[in-house]
Structure formats: C-alpha cells, structure tokens
Amino acid sequence: MTDVRPPHQIVAVDGEPASRPRVGRLLALLLPATAAMYALFNGISAVILPVQVEAVDPASKVGNLALLTTLAAVASMVAIPAGGAISDRTRSRFGRRTPWIAAAAVVSAVACILMGLADNLPGLIATTVILWFAANFYSGAITAILPDRIPEDRRGVASAVIGMGTPIGIVVGVQVASRAGQLTAYAVIALVLLVTTALLLFGAKEGSARDLPAPVRNRGRAGVPFRSFFAAFTVRDFRLAFLSRFLLFASYFVVNGYLFYTLQDHIGTGNVPGGDVAAAVSTLLTLSIVVWVLAANVAGWIADKVDRRKLFVGVSALGVAASMTIPLAMPTWTGMLVYAACLGASIGTYFAIDLAVMSLVLPDAGSEGRDLGILQVATGLPQLLAGAVGGAVISWFGGYPALFVFGSLCAVASGVLMLRIRCIR
Structure with missing residues (x-):
C-alpha cells in the first residue's frame, strides 16, 4: 500500500x-x-x-x-x-x-x-x-x-x-x-x-x-497487473539499460566474490604480504574503495559539464573489462594492487553516473519508482548469484584465470549495450 x-x-x-x-x-x-x-x-x-x-x-x-x-x-x-x-x-x-x-x-x-x-x-x-x-x-x-x-x-x-x-x-x-x-x-x-x-x-x-488507510486488497485478475508491472521491458532502451547494468554487476560481483580464494590459490598464500590472505583481501578492497570514492566525485562533475553521461558509463564498463585482464598478465601481488586501483577507478566512475543514466531511460513518468525498482534488480540479482556462477566458472573452465576472462567479457558486453542506448548522450 x-x-x-x-x-x-x-x-x-x-x-x-x-x-x-x-x-x-x-x-x-x-x-x-x-x-x-x-x-x-x-x-x-x-x-x-x-x-x-x-x-x-x-x-x-x-x-x-x-x-x-x-x-x-x-x-x-x-x-x-x-x-x-x-x-x-x-x-x-x-x-x-x-x-x-x-x-x-x-x-x-x-x-x-x-x-x-x-x-x-x-x-x-x-x-x-x-x-x-x-x-x-x-x-x-x-x-x-x-x-x-x-x-x-x-x-x-x-x-x-x-x-x-x-x-x-x-x-x-x-x-x-x-x-x-x-x-x-x-x-x-x-x-x-x-x-x-x-x-x-x-x-x-x-x-x-x-491512522493510515487500511491496505487495499487486489481483487482483479492476477495476470493483468503482473504483465503491467513489467511493461517497461517493451521499450528498447530500457531493456538495454537493464541488461547493461546486469552484466556490469555480474562482472564485478562474480570476480570479487572469489577474491579470497583467488589470492590463496591463484596468486599464492606465500606471495601476499605476511602470508595473511584475509589481510590481503582487506588491503585490496580498501584500496579499491578509496579510488572508487575519489573517481566518483571527479567523474560525476565532469560528465555533467560535458553532458556525455552514456559515454562515461559505457567507457567505465570497458575500463572494468580492461582491469580484469591485469591479474591474467600479472598474477602477482603487485598485479593485484594495480588491478584493485584500476577497478576502483572504473567502477567508481560507473557508480557516479549510472543512476542518472538509469533515470533517463524510464519510459513512464507515472511509474518511475516501479521501473527504477526493476532496474535495481539488475544490481542485486548478480550479487546474489555471484557465488554459484563463480563456482561454476572455476570448476568448469579451468580455474581462477577463467573467472577474470568471464568478468572481462561481461563488462565488455555491458559497455557495448550501454553505448547502443539512443535516448541519451
């Protein structure tokens, strides 16, 4: 209600x-x-x-x-x-x-x-x-x-x-x-x-x-409100925005969900500072978050000035893809530090502008809350499924390097889909 x-x-x-x-x-x-x-x-x-x-x-x-x-x-x-x-x-x-x-x-x-x-x-x-x-x-x-x-x-x-x-x-x-x-x-x-x-x-x-009005019970046919709830998916740009967002967050959460085991088994416990994998995870995530916050503040201001929000979001998704190739080329602690910094810059840029872009593809001014909520599913669902998807990729496709390849491909697809949206610049 x-x-x-x-x-x-x-x-x-x-x-x-x-x-x-x-x-x-x-x-x-x-x-x-x-x-x-x-x-x-x-x-x-x-x-x-x-x-x-x-x-x-x-x-x-x-x-x-x-x-x-x-x-x-x-x-x-x-x-x-x-x-x-x-x-x-x-x-x-x-x-x-x-x-x-x-x-x-x-x-x-x-x-x-x-x-x-x-x-x-x-x-x-x-x-x-x-x-x-x-x-x-x-x-x-x-x-x-x-x-x-x-x-x-x-x-x-x-x-x-x-x-x-x-x-x-x-x-x-x-x-x-x-x-x-x-x-x-x-x-x-x-x-x-x-x-x-x-x-x-x-x-x-x-x-x-x-004193609020009692909740209203829906006595209509179940199928009609269900179909209308997802009416925004009939609009091309909305579908592209949803898929782009879903793939970007799938890339991020699937790879980061196995960061602990990646350091332990791919980089090697003996190759992280002090042999402490938990502390190494903390260091990488903290570095990534610090760069994320700095990049978000700068990117949002620049994107507003040049009025190229779609371009910034699309390029930041491609930046995430590039970041995920670093551990493949440099499977070392130094490589992971570079990866964390580059990923933080890319994902921070994405977060700074993403919500503004999402708000511009909403097809119905009377249902903006509902449609924004649907777009939020594209953020939450990949996070919830990340463990299962990451486990399958590691088990079926040759270990942790396959995880970074998967993440990079998803991010590339996300960037391409974002750049194909027509209603925004």
Missing part, C-alpha cells in the same frame, strides 16, 4: 509535517545503519565465510561456498520484497517500518553469533540462510524509509548520502572481518548493526501508522 499523503506532507512523530532539520537528522542516522548492513554482507561473504567453509572441508571449498551463496541468494530474493511489502501493510503505533526493522536487526544479530559458532556444513547452511533472509528483510524495510519520510525536493541529496553507506560498509566490514577472530568479528558486526539500528529508530522516530 503506497502512502497516499502528498510528498511534502510527510508526517513526523508529533503529527506535524517533517521539517528540514528532522530530515537532516534522519539522513545522519540512516547512513550508519545502512553502512552497518553492507558491513555485514561484505565482511561475512568476502572474508569470514570462505575461511569457515575451507575449515569445514578444504577439498570441497569452492563447491560448498557456491552452495551456501546459492541458498543465500534464494533467501534474499524472497526477503527483500517481503521486507518492503509486509511493512507496507503494517499498521502499528510505532509505524510501518520500525517494528520490522527492529525485529530483523535482532534476528540478524542472533544469527551472526550462531554462525560464528557453526563448525559443520549443515550448521553453516542453516545459519547462513537465516542470516541472509533476516538481513535482506531488514534491507527491504529500511530502504522504504526513503519514499516514506524524505520530501521529493531532498531525495537526490538523500540518495547520495545513503549511497555512501555501500563503500563505507564494505571497508568497515572487511577490516573487522580480516583483523579480528572469527567469533569476535561476527559479534562486532552484530553489535554495530544493533547499535546503529537503535540510534536510527530512537533518534528519528517514525510516526504512528494506525
């Missing part, structure tokens, strides 16, 4: 329209909560879980990690829309989102601790599915705060502020995961999620939802 109030009459806790200071405080508290969520996803998937999987069965680590990430993907694909849809229909004195955000944070924290204690494959499977479902349910509910409580004239700034949660969360999560022991890392990640969630929910309280 969509909130029927006009966007500039968003109600605050006291029943009055939300003021700008309230929005500022909400954004200031949303950023750390969002960063904590991404710290959980990336710290666990990039560092802690691969170590646990290897400890359980070293000989089957690639296949087992692929199994776990596939199951996590299934749980996530159900949880993300469920978090938004169920909270949409909630009518409590604490609001629509707050009860579910709080519950999901608590379940996620408990699941983190249980996952840290798991020492066999069935235990890892159960706790991974529970954690990924709860954390993605949290994601679906917390993301809905943006249209609920941010006026339209401030949503651009809000998106930029909240978007910074991704790189911050990656850096924090990977640093914690690589510097602390297994159970300690899980406990710290759980505690940070609980604390930042509590600060958000108590520091920027949501108004009561009891």
Whole structure:
C-alpha cells in the first residue's frame, strides 16, 4: 500500500509535517545503519565465510561456498520484497517500518553469533540462510524509509548520502572481518548493526501508522497487473539499460566474490604480504574503495559539464573489462594492487553516473519508482548469484584465470549495450 499523503506532507512523530532539520537528522542516522548492513554482507561473504567453509572441508571449498551463496541468494530474493511489502501493510503505533526493522536487526544479530559458532556444513547452511533472509528483510524495510519520510525536493541529496553507506560498509566490514577472530568479528558486526539500528529508530522516530488507510486488497485478475508491472521491458532502451547494468554487476560481483580464494590459490598464500590472505583481501578492497570514492566525485562533475553521461558509463564498463585482464598478465601481488586501483577507478566512475543514466531511460513518468525498482534488480540479482556462477566458472573452465576472462567479457558486453542506448548522450 503506497502512502497516499502528498510528498511534502510527510508526517513526523508529533503529527506535524517533517521539517528540514528532522530530515537532516534522519539522513545522519540512516547512513550508519545502512553502512552497518553492507558491513555485514561484505565482511561475512568476502572474508569470514570462505575461511569457515575451507575449515569445514578444504577439498570441497569452492563447491560448498557456491552452495551456501546459492541458498543465500534464494533467501534474499524472497526477503527483500517481503521486507518492503509486509511493512507496507503494517499498521502499528510505532509505524510501518520500525517494528520490522527492529525485529530483523535482532534476528540478524542472533544469527551472526550462531554462525560464528557453526563448525559443520549443515550448521553453516542453516545459519547462513537465516542470516541472509533476516538481513535482506531488514534491507527491504529500511530502504522504504526513503519514499516514506524524505520530501521529493531532498531525495537526490538523500540518495547520495545513503549511497555512501555501500563503500563505507564494505571497508568497515572487511577490516573487522580480516583483523579480528572469527567469533569476535561476527559479534562486532552484530553489535554495530544493533547499535546503529537503535540510534536510527530512537533518534528519528517514525510516526504512528494506525491512522493510515487500511491496505487495499487486489481483487482483479492476477495476470493483468503482473504483465503491467513489467511493461517497461517493451521499450528498447530500457531493456538495454537493464541488461547493461546486469552484466556490469555480474562482472564485478562474480570476480570479487572469489577474491579470497583467488589470492590463496591463484596468486599464492606465500606471495601476499605476511602470508595473511584475509589481510590481503582487506588491503585490496580498501584500496579499491578509496579510488572508487575519489573517481566518483571527479567523474560525476565532469560528465555533467560535458553532458556525455552514456559515454562515461559505457567507457567505465570497458575500463572494468580492461582491469580484469591485469591479474591474467600479472598474477602477482603487485598485479593485484594495480588491478584493485584500476577497478576502483572504473567502477567508481560507473557508480557516479549510472543512476542518472538509469533515470533517463524510464519510459513512464507515472511509474518511475516501479521501473527504477526493476532496474535495481539488475544490481542485486548478480550479487546474489555471484557465488554459484563463480563456482561454476572455476570448476568448469579451468580455474581462477577463467573467472577474470568471464568478468572481462561481461563488462565488455555491458559497455557495448550501454553505448547502443539512443535516448541519451
């Protein structure tokens, strides 16, 4: 059920329209909560879980990690829309989102601790599915705060502020995961999620939802709304944008999802500083994120000045492809450092302009939220499927070099598709 109030009459806790200071405080508290969520996803998937999987069965680590990430993907694909849809229909004195955000944070924290204690494959499977479902349910509910409580004239700034949660969360999560022991890392990640969630929910309280109109039940034919929901795919440029985005993120997440094992088995544990693979992963991701943020700030400004957004996004995708050839030509620690810096510059440029490009291919002004949400699937789905796809590529096509070839080809295809879009420059 969509909130029927006009966007500039968003109600605050006291029943009055939300003021700008309230929005500022909400954004200031949303950023750390969002960063904590991404710290959980990336710290666990990039560092802690691969170590646990290897400890359980070293000989089957690639296949087992692929199994776990596939199951996590299934749980996530159900949880993300469920978090938004169920909270949409909630009518409590604490609001629509707050009860579910709080519950999901608590379940996620408990699941983190249980996952840290798991020492066999069935235990890892159960706790991974529970954690990924709860954390993605949290994601679906917390993301809905943006249209609920941010006026339209401030949503651009809000998106930029909240978007910074991704790189911050990656850096924090990977640093914690690589510097602390297994159970300690899980406990710290759980505690940070609980604390930042509590600060958000108590520091920027949501108004009561009891007076909102009751959720409307759809009594029409099921097939008609289903087809209309995906009507944007009938437009050529929208399809190209979706496919381009899907392939770019498939390239990025499939390769990075196996970064730990790539360093361990392709580069060699003895060839990374101190023989510490977890610390090496942290170093590479941190380097990549720092360059990412710097490139994003510069590229966005230049693209606006020259009005060539499509060109910048297409070329940045080709830059990702070129970056992934570096570990093939230089399978050394130095080569991986160069790869991380070049990848960060390319993906940072892409992120700086991608959302602007996506907003320009939306075919229906009355359904922009829906269609942007569909384009977000092209970001989330590759991330969820990355483990299974990467495991298949490694197993079927000759190991880790094939992973970089796969990533490079996907990025090239992404760039070519982006450059074929007609409605933007």
